[in-house]
Amino acid sequence: MSNMPLFEVFVRSKRGLDHTHCGSLHAENAEQALEYARDVYTRRSEGVSIWVVKASDVTASQESDRDSFYDPMDDKPYRHATHYVLPDEVNNM
């Protein structure tokens, strides 16, 4: 229903896990979106908690920003555990 706003749906599949994006739907408002999300995205008890967010309220990074956003992160190997070589006896650190 294009006349109704689009909502993005996030479902927590079980306690202890993050909410994960699983799709979208149309509804008049957030409350209705939540109900439809229950009917559409958790028909097989896939969830214990649902978030809905109006799609127009999502600010997304742009593909054109990719070089400046993500490439600079690629040359910082010191943030990763594997960067540090330790003797075998203590390597499960």
Next chain:
Amino acid sequence: MPNSEANLEQLEVDFQARIDAEERIEPKDWMPEKYRKTVLRQMSQHAHSEVIGMQPEGNWITRAPSLHRKIVLLAKVQDEAGHGLYLYSAAETLGATREELVQLMHEGKAKYSSIFNYPTLTWADIGAIGWLVDGAAIVNQVALQRTSYGPYSRSMIRICKEESFHQRQGYEIMLKLANGSPEQKAMAQDALNRFWEPSLMMFGPTDADSPNSAQSMKWKIKRKSNDELRQAFVDQTIKQIEVLGLEMPSKDIKWNEERGHYDFGELNWDEFFAVIKGNGPCNRQRLAHHKKAHDEGAWVREAARAYEAKKKARAEKAA
């Protein structure tokens, strides 16, 4: 940066490289216009198929022969609605609205799978659809889980997970009939005979007659050719027919030692193209049904919108 020709060429090279590296294309990525159009067309056709596909099976919800069958069929047809919704959502990531896509279908400019233009005449047809039509759809959709467009691929993964019960419930209906009374067995055989060819045609024309396929394969929108998928489906289904103890739906079905596959003869493609063009037994009925529901829902959608607007206005006034 202006899209000079050289720049465009580079973008296309990068795009193809990304596809070749099995990376997914996401909504905000640059993509060739033709890729966008092809993916959008395929997703919208797929969505329409799910939604129109509710009708032939929905035709038996009120007549299902037991409470168990009624509940299962309801849940299954509801899944089709859900799958249509997932696919419309995926299509909307490319900037089309559901309303526009539905409009195109109503105008006859967007297609849906030709299989749904065949009538469901007996209860056995519900078994045959679950077993053969969903079976064929699953073969196709399993391949599409790796399609290059991210949102499409993700909806396929979700859909495949949910559809596993669809084929099984259909086959279970057929098993019951094939092992039932002579009347029931005849009903099952008749359904198999009628749905066999149309199911094979769900994979689309032969590769030789499928002009857009090569580009779609290169872009990995399609992962396997029509003929490959069709053959895989035939090979897996013959054994299932044997287990049912039904006769083969075509005299041409036989094992081909040399190819290592079953032969299944020539399909009646004239009929296929006639149905695609809109002249199958149920084309007019299906579209009219969908339009009617859509038109009759207009006042409901308007009311919901009007109420929401009033609510907002009241809240603003109060603030």
Next chain:
Amino acid sequence: MTETNTPIVDYTIRLADDSLTLGHRLSEWCSNGPFLEEDIALINVSLDYVGRARMLYAYAAETENQGRSEDDICYLRDTREYRNLLINELPKGDFAFTIVRQFFVDTFNLLFYTELLNSKDSTLAAIAGKSIKETKYHLRRSKDWMVRLGDGTEESHNRCQAAIDELWDYVTEMFDMDELETGLAAQGVAVDRTALREQWQQIVKEVTDEATLTLPDHDIAIRGGRTGIHTEHLGYLLAELQYVQRAYPGNTW
């Protein structure tokens, strides 16, 4: 068509028939909803009702212990033997009719099953427990839609008001008690329906007020379902529902 079963079996079949006929009507919305999200939601409600009917028929079949299955009870009785309240069998109508009927019945069911939870019959009490959870969600939906449609556009308001006026005459039957139910209520098994009317009226009034809709002030009552005197609509519902079983008797599906 005198009732030959034990009272508790008859009572269970009544409740089952109520759930089945309404669930069947709701299932007719499949592929006919005003938009896809709502189509899916309506089918969910239908599934709850048909599922409840199935549990109740199964319990009746088990309790009467006469070799009938849940399907035999559902598929092999004719109109005069059906015991559902008339409100549940009326054709699905437009979306407003469906919503108003759901709202009336959902509100009733919430009160009814909350009471049935205390039934001395532990199976009925267990079914009530499950039904309350489902009904809370159904009512949340039908209440929201009542307000949305009542206070939406002129057309939706008028359609909703027309549905209220039409359905109102079938409301009273929901609160009727007869010998069977009075007897079972005295034993702590059945619910005293008459006691629910006031609260029902109050909830319905609150919501219709908010929805700018009006409740009729007459109390015409059309009744008959519990004695098998139905509207003519039920015959067609059953003809469809039972077609396969009747056309091919004695087969399993």
